[in-house]
Amino acid sequence: MRYARMLLPTLKETPAEAETISHQLLLRAGLIRKLASGIYDYLPVGLRVLRKVEAIVREEMNRAGAQEVLLPAVQPAELWQESGRWQVYGKELLRFRDRHDRDYCFGPTHEEVITDLVRREVHSYRQLPLNLYQIQTKFRDEIRPRFGLIRGREFIMKDGYSFDATEAGADETYQAMYEAYGRIFSRCGLRFKTVEADSGPIGGSFSHEFMVLAETGEDVVVSCTACAYAANLEKAQVAPPSNPGSDPPAPLEKVYTPEVRTVTEVADFLQLPVEKVLKTLLYETEAGVVAVLLRGDHEVNEVKLKNFLKVQDVNLATEAVVQRETRAPVGFAGPLGLQLPLYADHSLRSTANLAAGANEDQHHYINVNIERDLGIREFADLRQVAPSDFCPRCRGALEFLRGIEVGHVFKLGYKYSQAMNATYLDAQGQEQLMYMGCYGIGVSRIVAAAIEQNNDADGIIFPVPLAPFQVLLVPIAVNDTHTMGVAEPLYEELTALGLEVLFDDRDERPGIKFKDGDLLGIPFRVVLGPKTLAREAAEVRHRRTREMQLVPLNALPGFLQDRLRMEMLP
Numbered sequence: 001m002r003y004a005r006m007l008l009p010t011l012k013e014t015p016a017e018a019e020t021i022s023h024q025l026l027l028r029a030g031l032i033r034k035l036a037s038g039i040y041d042y043l044p045v046g047l048r049v050l051r052k053v054e055a056i057v058r059e060e061m062n063r064a065g066a067q068e069v070l071l072p073a074v075q076p077a078e079l080w081q082e083s084g085r086w087q088v089y090g091k092e093l094l095r096f097r098d099r100h101d102r103d104y105c106f107g108p109t110h111e112e113v114i115t116d117l118v119r120r121e122v123h124s125y126r127q128l129p130l131n132l133y134q135i136q137t138k139f140r141d142e143i144r145p146r147f148g149l150i151r152g153r154e155f156i157m158k159d160g161y162s163f164d165a166t167e168a169g170a171d172e173t174y175q176a177m178y179e180a181y182g183r184i185f186s187r188c189g190l191r192f193k194t195v196e197a198d199s200g201p202i203g204g205s206f207s208h209e210f211m212v213l214a215e216t217g218e219d220v221v222v223s224c225t226a227c228a229y230a231a232n233l234e235k236a237q238v239a240p241p242s243n244p245g246s247d248p249p250a251p252l253e254k255v256y257t258p259e260v261r262t263v264t265e266v267a268d269f270l271q272l273p274v275e276k277v278l279k280t281l282l283y284e285t286e287a288g289v290v291a292v293l294l295r296g297d298h299e300v301n302e303v304k305l306k307n308f309l310k311v312q313d314v315n316l317a318t319e320a321v322v323q324r325e326t327r328a329p330v331g332f333a334g335p336l337g338l339q340l341p342l343y344a345d346h347s348l349r350s351t352a353n354l355a356a357g358a359n360e361d362q363h364h365y366i367n368v369n370i371e372r373d374l375g376i377r378e379f380a381d382l383r384q385v386a387p388s389d390f391c392p393r394c395r396g397a398l399e400f401l402r403g404i405e406v407g408h409v410f411k412l413g414y415k416y417s418q419a420m421n422a423t424y425l426d427a428q429g430q431e432q433l434m435y436m437g438c439y440g441i442g443v444s445r446i447v448a449a450a451i452e453q454n455n456d457a458d459g460i461i462f463p464v465p466l467a468p469f470q471v472l473l474v475p476i477a478v479n480d481t482h483t484m485g486v487a488e489p490l491y492e493e494l495t496a497l498g499l500e501v502l503f504d505d506r507d508e509r510p511g512i513k514f515k516d517g518d519l520l521g522i523p524f525r526v527v528l529g530p531k532t533l534a535r536e537a538a539e540v541r542h543r544r545t546r547e548m549q550l551v552p553l554n555a556l557p558g559f560l561q562d563r564l565r566m567e568m569l570p
């Protein structure tokens with residue numbers, strides 16, 4: 001491609017609205033432009049990168065036996081009503097009406113549409129298993145779109161869905177997808193971690209996320225330093241305490257605690273360590289209000305709580321609800337005398353001599369003994385894992401890393417096939433439900449994640465497999481006939497060999513060309529000027545290592561091909 005003719009508007013200044021490196025560099029290097037909040041134009045260079053990601057995804061999905069389809073982005077409400085999600089999906093679902101007053105949505109995901117297609121076309125066990133995917137524009141009306149392509153409202157996703165006759169078959173499909181995903185992210189040149197993820201009501205470890213490790217990631221990954229255990233923070237289990245508390249229990253006592261409300265204030269006032277203060281949190285659920293008890297230094301994990309209670313929604317109770325249930329101001333809630341189901345975190349088992357709210361203004365109890373004084377309905381793993389916890393598998397030390405989720409594999413089970421009656425006839429002629437799985441990859445998000453991981457003060461450093469161009473060819477002076485007499489045929493030759501070359505034929509100063517080249521992150525820069533040509537050579541610079549060398553012109557094509565081939569390997 002010839003630079004002078006391209007729509008490639010680079011910016012010197014960092015745009016003020018861009019918070020993360022990838023967002024800044026995508027704008028500065030002229031890869032994207034914002035149209036509206038969370039909605040972006042892909043300019044020619046940005047689209048080239050996106051197409052590279054798509055090509056890798058497509059190759060590996062096809063290789064793993066999946067077939068590509070393209071489903072409509074606009075979906076009729078009836079399908080979503082059938083699955084029950086029209087009511088529960090909330091405001092992230094962009095809904096609208098057509099001229100006949102029929103309800104539609106712009107698809108944020110395609111379980112309903114694909115299940116509808118398969119139930120119409122597949123009727124026999126002989127047609128299974130079936131694994132279908134698409135690469136398509138999605139829309140999720142995020143309340144706070146941010147970080148450019150990382151959390152946009154409109155984005156490009158690869159979504160795949162599998163249909164198996166049995167759960168054992170679905171496990172094999174899941175494994176094939178899991179392995180394909182590993183190959184995809186390796187081939188993209190990303191450093192990533194595969195983690196166990198929350199799978200909601202299905203439970204078990206039937207859901208994995210693929211996280212690109214980056215400081216700016218929104219997700220927290222908990223990873224064992226000794227074994228292979230890794231999970232996202234929502235899912236990370238807490239190892240049960242090895243030796244439960246063994247304090248000799250003292251008699252329960254109510255004490256006056258003026259203006260003492262928070263855990264820290266209680267601990268300071270009573271001169272207790274924070275872990276000896278009992279935290280009582282009231283949660284509203286569709287099944288009523290419950291009380292959750294934790295150690296003062298622990299945080300509740302609402303995903304675990306939701307799964308444990310088997311409810312759709314948990315919300316910290318409002319001030320009004322707390323006052324109604326405890327008959328005391330907020331800050332003095334405690335489990336004693338509370339007429340609510342009490343659920344306690346595992347870490348509280350057999351503990352004694354805790355301080356807790358007395359459900360009375362300005363008062364707390366001390367010496368609360370969990371087993372003696374409270375009717376705990378059940379102990380469970382209800383809290384967020386903390387850096388001081390140990391690995392739930394091997395009791396090794398844990399580390400907390402930040403990541404950007406780029407892929408998710410998930411066993412859906414019968415959720416959609418049951419709701420939408422997707423069945424087949426088995427070998428005995430019996431009607432059976434299909435067992436489903438789903439597999440997502442954030443294609444546009446990968447572009448941003450790759451930049452988050454690969455950049456320096458001068459700009460992007462694209463991994464070779466994702467680079468919009470492999471070689472940047474820079475003639476120092478485009479008005480010099482001798483230089484251009486070499487540069488033009490060299491550009492033609494490299495292009496004919498299949499190399500992706502950006503030919504900087506602009507009439508600009510070398511400094512500007514070099515700056516733009518570094519910003520764009522093209523792996524190899526080839527400079528031709530009077531000095532190099534006097535030696536029948538070109539100056540080749542590697543973007544990542546900044547290593548420079550003079551390569552004879554006749555050896556240049558082979559040199560570039562070899563180096564690129566080396567760096568394409570995962």
Ligand SMILES: [Zn+2]
Nearest residue numbers: 224227391394
């Ligand atoms: Zn471990």
